[in-house]
Amino acid sequence: MKTALKLELAEARVMIDAALKKAAELNVPETCCVTDEGGFPLILERMDGARVTGPQIAWNKAFTAAGHKRSTHLFNAPPNGPALPGNEAFGIQWSFEGKFAVFVGGYPIVVDGEVVGGVGLSGGNGEQDTACGVAALQALADLLAPTGRTVLVAADIKK
Numbered sequence: 215m216k217t218a219l220k221l222e223l224a225e226a227r228v229m230i231d232a233a234l235k236k237a238a239e240l241n242v243p244e245t246c247c248v249t250d251e252g253g254f255p256l257i258l259e260r261m262d263g264a265r266v267t268g269p270q271i272a273w274n275k276a277f278t279a280a281g282h283k284r285s286t287h288l289f290n291a292p293p294n295g296p297a298l299p300g301n302e303a304f305g306i307q308w309s310f311e312g313k314f315a316v317f318v319g320g321y322p323i324v325v326d327g328e329v330v331g332g333v334g335l336s337g338g339n340g341e342q343d344t345a346c347g348v349a350a351l352q353a354l355a356d357l358l359a360p361t362g363r364t365v366l367v368a369a370d371i372k373k
Contacts, residue, residue, distance in 0.1 A: 218251075218328070218330075219325050219326065219328055219330050219363075220250070220251075220330065221248070221250055221251070221256065221323060221325075221330045221331040222256075223256055223257070225354060225357060225358075226248040226256040226257045226331075227257060228353050228354060228357050229246075229248050229323075229333055229350035229351070229353055229354050230246050230248055230257050230259050230350070231353070232349045232350050232352065232353030233246040233333065233335060233346040233347065233349055233350040233353075234246055234259065234261055234346075235349070236345055236346045236349035237261060237335075237337070237338065237342070237346050238261075240338065240342050240345065240346070242337055242338040242342045243261045243262065243263040243264035243265075243337050244261055244264055244268070244272075244335055244336065244337035244338055244342070244343070244346055245258070245259065245260040245261065245264045245265070245268030245269050245271070245272040245335070245336045245337055246258075246259055246272055246333065246334070246335055246346065246350065247259075247269070247272040247273045247275070247276040247332075247333070247334045248276060248323070248331060248332070248333050248350070249273070249276040249277060249280050249331050249332045249333075249334075250280070250330070250331050251280055251329060251330050251331055252280070252281070253276065253277035253278075253280045253281045253332060255273055255276070256331070258272065258273060261337070264336075264337045265336070265337060267336070268336040268337050269336075271315070271319075271334070271336035272319070272334040272335055272336040272337075273334060274313050274314070274315040274320075274334065275315045275317075275319045275320030275332070275334030275335065275336065276320055276331070276332035276333055276334030277310075277313055277314075277315075277320075277332060277334070278313075278314050278315045278316070278320050278332070278334075279320035279321050279322045279323075279332035279333070279334065279371075280322055280323070280329060280331050280332030281332070282314075283322050283329045283371075283372070283373035284322060284371060284372040284373065285320060285321050285322065285369060285370055285371045285372070286315045286316060286317060286318065286319060286320030286321075286334075287316075287317060287318035287319070287320075287340070287369075287370075288370060288371075288372055289303065289306065289307075289316035289317075290316050290317060297316045315334070317340075318340035318343055318344060319334055319335045319336060319340070319343035319344070319347065320332060320333070320334045320335075320347075321333050321334075321347045321348075321350075321351060321369070321371055322366075322371050322373060323351065323354065323365070324365065324366035324371060324373060325354075325358065325363055325364070325365050325366075326363050326364055327373075329373055333347055333350045333351065334347075335347050344369050347369070348367060348368070348369055351365060351366070351367045351368075352365075352367050355367050
């Protein structure tokens with residue numbers, strides 16, 4: 215048996231707040247979703263003025279990042295992104311009834327080397343979504359630092 219870390223609602227709230235604060239600083243209406251390790255939402259929040267499609271897209275990105283343990287944009291990063299034509303996972307985006315996201319904006323939440331969830335952003339361009347995702351990860355790192363736990367704070371995550 216293995217003892218597993220579990221992301222809790224209070225931690226997800228800190229992440230969402232940090233992501234949306236960064237989005238406000240960038241003046242971009244974002245939707246942010248934080249999921250558990252299975253890709254199920256703990257919190258899904260859409261800023262005023264954000265697109266109505268944002269919640270599903272943000273959830274898809276968080277689901278993919280948590281479930282596949284990698285940042286979503288890495289699937290299409292040349293030259294060896296596994297979802298690129300001719301590579302081993304070409305077409306994977308049609309998996310899970312189209313819920314598998316292979317573009318920028320989804321990041322696994324890695325605590326002490328273990329994927330405990332995902333964070334997904336929708337609403338900005340790739341650079342803006344990334345800045346908001348990294349802000350969410352940094353907020354969790356800051357929250358957990360006094361406990362001695364480490365959070366991987368990076369845009370390019372592959373576990």
